[in-house]
Amino acid sequence: MEGEELPGLLVNEIGGIHGILHGHVAFLKKHFYLITMKEFLANKKQMGKKIQAIYLWWHKPVIDQELLQSLPNLKVIANSGVGMEHLDLKLVASFGVKMANAPRAVSSSTADTGMALLLASAIRLVEGYHLAISSHVEYCEADFLGVEVTGATLGIIGMGRIGYKIAVRAKAFEMNILYHNRTRRKEQEEQAVGATYCEKKENLLQQADFVMVVVSLTPQTHKLIGKRELELMKPTATLINISRGAVIDQEALVTALQTGVIRAAALDVTYPEPLPRDHALLKLKNIIITPHLGIKTDKATYMITEEAVENILAALHGLPMPSEVLPS
Amino acid sequence: MEGQELPYVLIDYIGGKHGVYEDHIEFLEKYFHLITMKEYLENKKLLGKKIRAVYMWYQKPVISEELLQNLPNLKIVASSGVGIDHLDLNLLSSYGVKLSNTPFAVSTDTADFGMALMLASSRRLVEGHQMAISPDTEYFPADWLGAEVSGATLGIVGMGTIGYKVAQRAKAFEMKILYHNRNQRTKEEESAVGAIYCKKIDDLLQQSDFVLLSVKLTPQTHRLIGKRELELMKPTATLINISRGLVVDQDALVEALQNKTVKAAALDVTYPEPLPRDHPLLKMKNVIITPHIGSATKKTRRLMMENMMESIQAGLSGLPIPNEVLL
Numbered sequence: 001m002e003g004e005e006l007p008g009l010l011v012n013e014i015g016g017i018h019g020i021l022h023g024h025v026a027f028l029k030k031h032f033y034l035i036t037m038k039e040f041l042a043n044k045k046q047m048g049k050k051i052q053a054i055y056l057w058w059h060k061p062v063i064d065q066e067l068l069q070s071l072p073n074l075k076v077i078a079n080s081g082v083g084m085e086h087l088d089l090k091l092v093a094s095f096g097v098k099m100a101n102a103p104r105a106v107s108s109s110t111a112d113t114g115m116a117l118l119l120a121s122a123i124r125l126v127e128g129y130h131l132a133i134s135s136h137v138e139y140c141e142a143d144f145l146g147v148e149v150t151g152a153t154l155g156i157i158g159m160g161r162i163g164y165k166i167a168v169r170a171k172a173f174e175m176n177i178l179y180h181n182r183t184r185r186k187e188q189e190e191q192a193v194g195a196t197y198c199e200k201k202e203n204l205l206q207q208a209d210f211v212m213v214v215v216s217l218t219p220q221t222h223k224l225i226g227k228r229e230l231e232l233m234k235p236t237a238t239l240i241n242i243s244r245g246a247v248i249d250q251e252a253l254v255t256a257l258q259t260g261v262i263r264a265a266a267l268d269v270t271y272p273e274p275l276p277r278d279h280a281l282l283k284l285k286n287i288i289i290t291p292h293l294g295i296k297t298d299k300a301t302y303m304i305t306e307e308a309v310e311n312i313l314a315a316l317h318g319l320p321m322p323s324e325v326l327p328s
Numbered sequence: 329m330e331g332q333e334l335p336y337v338l339i340d341y342i343g344g345k346h347g348v349y350e351d352h353i354e355f356l357e358k359y360f361h362l363i364t365m366k367e368y369l370e371n372k373k374l375l376g377k378k379i380r381a382v383y384m385w386y387q388k389p390v391i392s393e394e395l396l397q398n399l400p401n402l403k404i405v406a407s408s409g410v411g412i413d414h415l416d417l418n419l420l421s422s423y424g425v426k427l428s429n430t431p432f433a434v435s436t437d438t439a440d441f442g443m444a445l446m447l448a449s450s451r452r453l454v455e456g457h458q459m460a461i462s463p464d465t466e467y468f469p470a471d472w473l474g475a476e477v478s479g480a481t482l483g484i485v486g487m488g489t490i491g492y493k494v495a496q497r498a499k500a501f502e503m504k505i506l507y508h509n510r511n512q513r514t515k516e517e518e519s520a521v522g523a524i525y526c527k528k529i530d531d532l533l534q535q536s537d538f539v540l541l542s543v544k545l546t547p548q549t550h551r552l553i554g555k556r557e558l559e560l561m562k563p564t565a566t567l568i569n570i571s572r573g574l575v576v577d578q579d580a581l582v583e584a585l586q587n588k589t590v591k592a593a594a595l596d597v598t599y600p601e602p603l604p605r606d607h608p609l610l611k612m613k614n615v616i617i618t619p620h621i622g623s624a625t626k627k628t629r630r631l632m633m634e635n636m637m638e639s640i641q642a643g644l645s646g647l648p649i650p651n652e653v654l655l
Binding site for chain 2: 058112113119123129131133135144145148151172274275288290291292299
């Protein structure tokens with residue numbers, strides 16, 4: 001049977017809430033014999049042997065010891081997206097299984113999301129929209145002004161691939177760019193976007209009109225932005241988070257927004273997602289929350305799948321993988 | 329009395345929805361004796377003769393022939409913002425009254441706003457926010473997607489100061505930029521932003537993923553985008569309007585959105601403003617409307633006010649007028 005010649009690829013489900021997108025199935029089936037978790041669980045012994053690769057979509061299926069033990073021929077796990085904090089990298093590596101993420105596919109799309117949130121918050125888009133469509137158009141224009149973007153200072157915390165693409169975009173808005181990163185970028189890279197390195201994030205926080213958080217979630221970046229950091233920010237400043245919800249102390253953020261410690265926030269990510277429906281963040285006027293838009297475009301999602309397939313095929317053929325992730 | 333030495337300047341009203349900002353008054357009163365329309369109407373005979381300038385904020389007060397007849401010493405009208413389509417230029421000219429606007433103060437904010445609308449529309453930001461905060465939301469579906477801005481094609485209709493600033497910003501998103509304008513820009517200007525001239529607007533409309541309107545409203549641009557133009561656009565395209573509502577045939581736009589002739593629209597300007605509360609555009613999920621706030625930042629509004637003050641002062645002293653609109 002032709003299907004059995006192709007290597008088995010385990011996916012959580014096809015379609016549905018967190019499933020592989022229908023539009024990607026034909027492409028995946030060219031290279032793999034697709035097995036859903038449901039099919040695997042219904043016939044673990046037989047299906048388990050066929051599975052050589054797993055493609056994670058929105059962190060599913062969950063990779064634990066039990067699963068790894070039941071997949072004797074598993075060679076590689078490809079993650080959709082770039083964040084890997086949901087995986088136990090050491091555990092996976094201990095089974096001799098390789099891992100890959102999809103850094104190229106996500107960077108432009110996520111940088112666009114960051115800029116979209118920055119601009120939307122600055123122009124008070126959501127509030128403006130509600131005023132424009134509401135039945136009672138009573139308001140005082142002078143009270144309803146936004147803040148300037150062109151010429152303002154943007155502080156980027158986390159200047160990896162995505163952070164750098166944000167700097168490229170922000171430069172076109174003539175923004176003054178500061179950045180904080182574990183390591184300093186090369187001089188040419190800094191000059192190309194006119195970015196100034198802040199060794200201490202405190203310096204960045206004190207000067208920025210917009211603070212954009214673009215770090216990966218690690219034990220070091222957990223609650224990176226808390227009460228102290230928010231109080232260092234200008235009262236006219238805006239906080240934008242496109243990394244992971246847990247990077248920000250959400251309770252501290254609620255207080256800061258309620259008491260005017262900072263002007264506004266725009267979050268593409270929260271902890272959890274979605275937030276409980278009675279969460280204080282949902283009730284604030286000076287916040288925009290988006291449902292983890294990050295890479296949610298037709299183009300980016302398809303590129304992620306393409307990048308994942310590239311990595312998987314390389315691993316199965318014993319070739320170097322374009323974006324292998326090693327346990328640090 | 330010191331008040332009588334300062335020139336008398338007519339304004340509509342202070343505060344409220346569209347009045348002169350209360351925190352601008354202190355500054356203006358250093359240079360002018362401000363007279364509100366209410367005060368003028370209560371004492372037309374006396375005040376009419378004293379008024380030498382009109383400070384037009386948000387297109388008010390309206391300049392009618394009757395008003396011009398009653399202000400024999402009127403020298404200059406300073407209008408806020410860049411658009412002058414609300415003024416009868418011939419009428420002003422016939423009374424020997426000069427005109428100024430504030431084109432540069434608004435240009436970067438408006439370009440930023442155009443980019444904001446394009447990004448918000450493509451990524452479905454307003455819809456997304458509603459989903460994120462809705463009491464009924466239990467999860468975020470994986471197949472809920474928007475469209476990419478990076479690498480897409482942007483067609484700019486009207487490549488003046490604002491249009492060009494939009495092009496500069498869009499270039500950083502690796503967008504392919506087409507533009508249509510009365511006149512072609514210089515080669516250096518084009519290559520600086522990687523913009524390709526489309527002599528025929530049809531070519532731009534057929535190729536663009538985003539069509540952004542940044543033209544002046546003139547008799548030639550009135551209903552520039554109608555049924556024909558909308559049908560030339562891709563069914564996956566988005567229309568963004570930051571110029572004037574009348575540049576678009578609004579009824580044709582409603583129909584095009586309903587029939588999926590175009591995918592979405594983002595409008596900072598409509599006709600009228602605001603739209604009647606039962607207008608179909610207000611109810612469509614794929615339409616973002618904002619209440620003409622393209623230049624609504626504190627800093628820019630203050631700059632506009634200062635520019636207008638300078639224009640009035642120059643006009644009253646017989647000096648060259650900054651930002652004069654030649655009639």
